[in-house]
Amino acid sequence: MIRPIELLLIIAASIFGSAALVDLLLSNLPFLSIQTFALLDAALLTLILFPLIYYLAFAPLKSYIEELTRSEEALQASEAKYCSLVETTDDSIYLVNGNCEYLFMNAKHRARLVFLFDTEYVGRAYGEFHSPEETAVFNEQVTKVFATKKALQHEHRSQRDGHYFLRTLSPVKGPDGDVVAVSVVSKDITNLKKDS
DSSP: OOOHHHHHHHHHHHHHHHHHHHHHHHHTSSSOOHHHHHHHHHHHHHHHHHHHHIIIIIHHHHHHHHHHHHHHHHHHHHHHHHHHHHHHOSSEEEEEOTTOBEEEEOHHHHHHTTOOSGGGTTTOBGGGSSOHHHHHHHHHHHHHHHHHOOOEEEEEEOTTTOOEEEEEEEEEEOTTSOEEEEEEEEEEOHHHHHHO
């Protein structure tokens, strides 16, 4: 992709070179009035500069913009699929920060905790909705994921409804590789426990 400074240099060089060429051509034509010279100068510069600048500068810029548009559309389609997958799954999916404060909940987990809107839970601590014992275990696991930068999985029995869950905590890493949050996928395995 052409950088802005390169684009500016191409345009400046094109104008300078074209103007010098046109002036050389016109200066060899005898008996031109100033008005005719100016008119021919402008016409020839336009004929030379327009295709030159278009093909050297604007065509690559147009291609770059079209590629960005295609990439953005593909990203939006991918995000829509991901959002649909996360929101329609039968598993509870949520995201917490290092202080075990909620950053995100999917529809299933919001329903379990009886939240209708995102604004009701964002920034609120896990411990506000769970017993001190459950909170202590969860906080310890989140701390471990932050420290090791590795996922962990464990079985958990909810004191709220007695259901059994297989909970997977995974690190969410920032651009520098540090863990910035923990994603949690909690799968209800109560029926499996009853069958065994």
